[in-house]
Amino acid sequence: MADAPIDLMRLEGEGNSVVLRITGMEPRKDPEAAPVLTGEFLVDTPFVRGSVAAWLLPEDLRQWQQALDALDAGRDIAWREGTRGPRLFVERAEDGERCRVTVEDASTSLTTVTVTVPLKDEWFDDAYHRLDLIWDAWPLNG
Template sequence: MAEDPIDLIRLEGDGNRVILRIAGKEERKRRTENDALVGEFLVDTPFVRGTLKTWIFPEDLRQWQQALDSLDAGQDIAWRDGKRAPWLFIELDEDDDRCQVTIKDHSMSLTTVTITVPLVDAWFDNAYRRLDLVWETWPMTED
């Protein structure tokens, strides 16, 4: 993991933040396994702080692209809902430039955290750039 970490997801403001930081690529051990990125969710508020390790697969990145498109169109999103990995939900507040971000770890810590952060239009361009940078930095293959 020689590359510097990249924040695939970075939602922050008003003293709260949720970050999905990608630390590097984990190579396949067997030819039948997909490449994966090693990541960590970081939640930081004046009230609660925590981290949660996760793995990101090529399918997850494609689904994050779709989730960004939906969010940009004004729809709430659920990313990785129903998978064994931590789930991410983003619900938009129609009356404000804010959103509710929920991380749900249903398999290890059995913990759910929801925080509120600003979500302005400029955030989307940055989010798409972060996604492109992850793809460019750590190209992945899947069988």
């Protein structure tokens, strides 16, 4: 178990940031229920700042791995699309050095925020490392 929150994702630069911070594992009353991680999307720009709570299942983490692979291969991604919780979309710019990141909260606040951040090759090593940290801190057997 982690003693402190771990950022699963950090896309930041040029004054903008989008972070998905995992804060812990939700206690489950039903021992048969799938484990759930708690966290929040944090968006910070010179113009707008906000957060929205997120709950992640083991399948979400597996899909994040696939999304990272797709993004690393140069494709745009839509992560958690079709879920009730917040969704993340990343569109790569033509130059490959920047991306548009959209966090959509279609169920609670009905708010969508899009920011532009740099996306350098070294970001991917960090992103995969962050995912490993989450798996190590909170082993999810689901």
